[in-house]
Amino acid sequence: MVTFAQLTQLRPAEFGEAADGWHKLSSAASAAKDRVSDDIATQLQKLLIGEGVDAAVVRLRRLAQNFHYVQVESGLVRAALNGLGEELGAAQKKLLDVVAEAEAEKFTIKPDGSVHWVEADPTIPTTPQKSVQGERPVVVIGSDADPKRAKAQEYADRVGAALKEATEVDTRYAQALGRLHADNDLNVSDADWVDAQRDMGTVRTATGSLAEGSIPKDKSPKENAEWWKGLSGDDKADYAALYPASVGALDGIPSDVRDTANRVVLAEKRADYQTQLNAIPAEPWKYQPGSKGNPMATKTTEWVKWDREWAGKKAQLEASLKGMGDIRKRFERDIEPGDDRFPRAYLLGFSPEGRGRAVIANGNPDTADHTAVYVPGTNAGFGNLAHDIKRATTLWTVSDAVSDGGSVSTITWLGYDAPQGAKAAVSSDYANNGAPSLNRFVDGLNASHEAGSPGHLTVTGHSYGTTLIGSAARQGDLNADDIVTLGSPGVQVGRATDLDVPRGHVWNEEASGDPIPEAGRMKHGRTEYHFDTGVDYVTPSNERFGANPMRTDTSGHGSYWDRDSETLLNQARVVVGDYDNVSRRGR
Amino acid sequence: MASVGVAFMGRPKIAFTALFMALAIGMTGCSSMADNESTVEDIGEVKAQSRGLSDGLLRIIDLEGDLKEPVTSVGTCGDKDADKFYRINSSWSLAGPPAQDLRGAMGRLSKVMPKSGWDITEHGRENSVAKSHYLKANSTERAFSVYIVVLEASPNSGRTRPLLYVGLASDCFQVPDGQSARDKY
Numbered sequence A: 001m002v003t004f005a006q007l008t009q010l011r012p013a014e015f016g017e018a019a020d021g022w023h024k025l026s027s028a029a030s031a032a033k034d035r036v037s038d039d040i041a042t043q044l045q046k047l048l049i050g051e052g053v054d055a056a057v058v059r060l061r062r063l064a065q066n067f068h069y070v071q072v073e074s075g076l077v078r079a080a081l082n083g084l085g086e087e088l089g090a091a092q093k094k095l096l097d098v099v100a101e102a103e104a105e106k107f108t109i110k111p112d113g114s115v116h117w118v119e120a121d122p123t124i125p126t127t128p129q130k131s132v133q134g135e136r137p138v139v140v141i142g143s144d145a146d147p148k149r150a151k152a153q154e155y156a157d158r159v160g161a162a163l164k165e166a167t168e169v170d171t172r173y174a175q176a177l178g179r180l181h182a183d184n185d186l187n188v189s190d191a192d193w194v195d196a197q198r199d200m201g202t203v204r205t206a207t208g209s210l211a212e213g214s215i216p217k218d219k220s221p222k223e224n225a226e227w228w229k230g231l232s233g234d235d236k237a238d239y240a241a242l243y244p245a246s247v248g249a250l251d252g253i254p255s256d257v258r259d260t261a262n263r264v265v266l267a268e269k270r271a272d273y274q275t276q277l278n279a280i281p282a283e284p285w286k287y288q289p290g291s292k293g294n295p296m297a298t299k300t301t302e303w304v305k306w307d308r309e310w311a312g313k314k315a316q317l318e319a320s321l322k323g324m325g326d327i328r329k330r331f332e333r334d335i336e337p338g339d340d341r342f343p344r345a346y347l348l349g350f351s352p353e354g355r356g357r358a359v360i361a362n363g364n365p366d367t368a369d370h371t372a373v374y375v376p377g378t379n380a381g382f383g384n385l386a387h388d389i390k391r392a393t394t395l396w397t398v399s400d401a402v403s404d405g406g407s408v409s410t411i412t413w414l415g416y417d418a419p420q421g422a423k424a425a426v427s428s429d430y431a432n433n434g435a436p437s438l439n440r441f442v443d444g445l446n447a448s449h450e451a452g453s454p455g456h457l458t459v460t461g462h463s464y465g466t467t468l469i470g471s472a473a474r475q476g477d478l479n480a481d482d483i484v485t486l487g488s489p490g491v492q493v494g495r496a497t498d499l500d501v502p503r504g505h506v507w508n509e510e511a512s513g514d515p516i517p518e519a520g521r522m523k524h525g526r527t528e529y530h531f532d533t534g535v536d537y538v539t540p541s542n543e544r545f546g547a548n549p550m551r552t553d554t555s556g557h558g559s560y561w562d563r564d565s566e567t568l569l570n571q572a573r574v575v576v577g578d579y580d581n582v583s584r585r586g587r
Numbered sequence B: 001m002a003s004v005g006v007a008f009m010g011r012p013k014i015a016f017t018a019l020f021m022a023l024a025i026g027m028t029g030c031s032s033m034a035d036n037e038s039t040v041e042d043i044g045e046v047k048a049q050s051r052g053l054s055d056g057l058l059r060i061i062d063l064e065g066d067l068k069e070p071v072t073s074v075g076t077c078g079d080k081d082a083d084k085f086y087r088i089n090s091s092w093s094l095a096g097p098p099a100q101d102l103r104g105a106m107g108r109l110s111k112v113m114p115k116s117g118w119d120i121t122e123h124g125r126e127n128s129v130a131k132s133h134y135l136k137a138n139s140t141e142r143a144f145s146v147y148i149v150v151l152e153a154s155p156n157s158g159r160t161r162p163l164l165y166v167g168l169a170s171d172c173f174q175v176p177d178g179q180s181a182r183d184k185y
Helices: A004-009 A012-047 A051-104 A147-179 A190-206 A221-229 A233-242 A244-248 A255-279 A301-331 A382-402 A429-448 A464-475 A516-524 A566-575 B016-028 B043-061 B099-115
Strands: A115-118 A129-132 A345-351 A357-362 A370-375 A408-414 A456-462 A482-486 A506-509 A526-530 A534-538 B066-075 B085-095 B118-125 B133-139 B144-151 B163-170
Touching: A004 A051, A004 A147, A012 A051, A012 A233, A051 A147, A051 A190, A051 A233, A051 A255, A115 A147, A147 A190, A190 A233, A190 A255, A221 A429, A233 A244, A233 A255, A244 A255, A244 A345, A255 A301, A255 A345, A301 A345, A301 A357, A301 A382, A357 A382, A370 A382, A370 A429, A370 A464, A382 A408, A382 A566, A382 B066, A382 B085, A382 B163, A429 A456, A429 A464, A456 A464, A456 A566, A464 A482, A464 A516, A482 A566, A506 A566, A516 A534, A566 B144, A566 B163, B043 B066, B043 B085, B043 B099, B043 B144, B043 B163, B099 B118, B099 B133, B099 B144, B099 B163
Parallel strands: A370 A408, A370 A456, A456 A482, A482 A506
Antiparallel strands: A115 A129, A345 A357, A357 A408, A526 A534, B066 B085, B085 B163, B118 B133, B133 B144, B144 B163
């Protein structure tokens, strides 16, 4: 029970100061984490080789994990303390208002919360002290029928209400803060991260002021950017600490903020999914030998039951974990001697639910002079994420080498459910459903890009990814400067000028022996009727389409990023805006 | 990007057994492998070979300027299994010397490379607006190929000066048993 004395004497600023202390700790832990993994571990590997170094690096990576955990948990303590200070401050204000009003009317409020007044009636020889108390058995001193009594009672009740409110706040936060403790060991286990996820939920529920509803939902990236800019530093830290998944997914807010938030989600979800996977019972023997009458081996009943109950979930968890592993490996990339230019990764989007979403940038697009967004095609997903991450890093290395002064960012955008298998790739649904997300993501990049510096944006797609790009331009506005299509089965529209970018800024590649453009055009190309040719299914490879045909020297559908090829260099030349050096396909 | 001398700053990490294997592979040269097989080699070893080849090319170029040192990364092999198969890509560039010096370097390369373990497969001027000089070559000693272009600074190139670009890439390799290429970048 918060007493009158406690609430009046409270210094809410103290909670803010304590919160700042935790914020310093959280920031320090975050910086330490980066130093350990980006700096120390990689420097070690540069200078020494051998088993000793490998073991040291493993320990250092664990240390980085510990720092990450400290960063997250102290962020939660901070948010809780800030919330506590705010809400107690509000209760205190109500109390102090009552005291001020009461004293103005010549009432006195004693330390126990009782309201006293003096009846200045000259007809009564003694001047009885009168008082009432809120929510307690009323103690009456003096006679009844006192007009001041009603007023006093009102004040007493308001005092009681303020104290009750403060007590409720105190209890709520005590519970939340009480949960925020860590194991007393040096190992941050999966269980610790699962616990951190729970702690986040607890603090969220406890803090009354920062509700999830206050985070913009279904607003434009520009509006999201404005919202974020308008927040105080405190609020930004609190939102990121309490709602990393929502903050990380907001197109329009700064890329480094999204990266920090999404890395927290990644750590928590990975531990969560691994824990769930560990809990699945072991797969029983699948087959039993045939019996006398039926010599064929049959499936055991145990296995059939297990398969029905667990197989799907196991497969899903394993695929998700594989993708999460690929992302973490990208973060851990070793720096080889002489490779100081390898770009830092930014996790601009992440959610493992369903088929999963991952958006990984090489280099910060907010500050880059040239940014490329790569949209993968059929079969892209968490089961083979490393593949598509590597395509973007390869594009980065070539683009950066030819850029001569301009900084580069390339982004793997797995922001949609890609069709799995050739059959699924026949459907336009995946492209049409995913397209609006691409437009929003691109708008987000434009909104978060540093004001005043040039931002040249190329959107490049492979295979079915180009169909999504076409659908995006068709359904809404794809606000890019250049579009590159690689091995396209069609982009739903029939002309380069339908693709939203300025005339002359659509660039196409069809490698020799790539069967997809031919195979897919009836479904994804634009069906047209022409006097001279009859029915035509127009794709970016058609002369009619009007794209710039870039020269290729690779073969096959999967080789657009392979080798030291003209195929790859042409993509890079578009990315850095070196249009005059793009080599064209001979006619 | 500071001006540097002839060789790159990095020192490859070569363990004894890898060097032995490299010599063995070098002697056999490019072999024709079945589609699901490639020469087995340690990633670190192929990266080291890549650096060696880049060093050699830079020596032939013999110019100083703003050098963007090689970024050596683990790349994909078409759609092959990313756990087993990889290639090593390396990109670097040199800017600063005037166009005629860079073109001169290109000329030097086309003369000297055939004598230093390279087989030039294409050279000339690109089919682009800028018509930049280029060459493509395969190494006869290692399983690598290279693409070199002097990117001219023409009006719509976004460039204020020419840039000599070198893109070096290995054939597809297979990681040794027990290792995984997917985790490496």
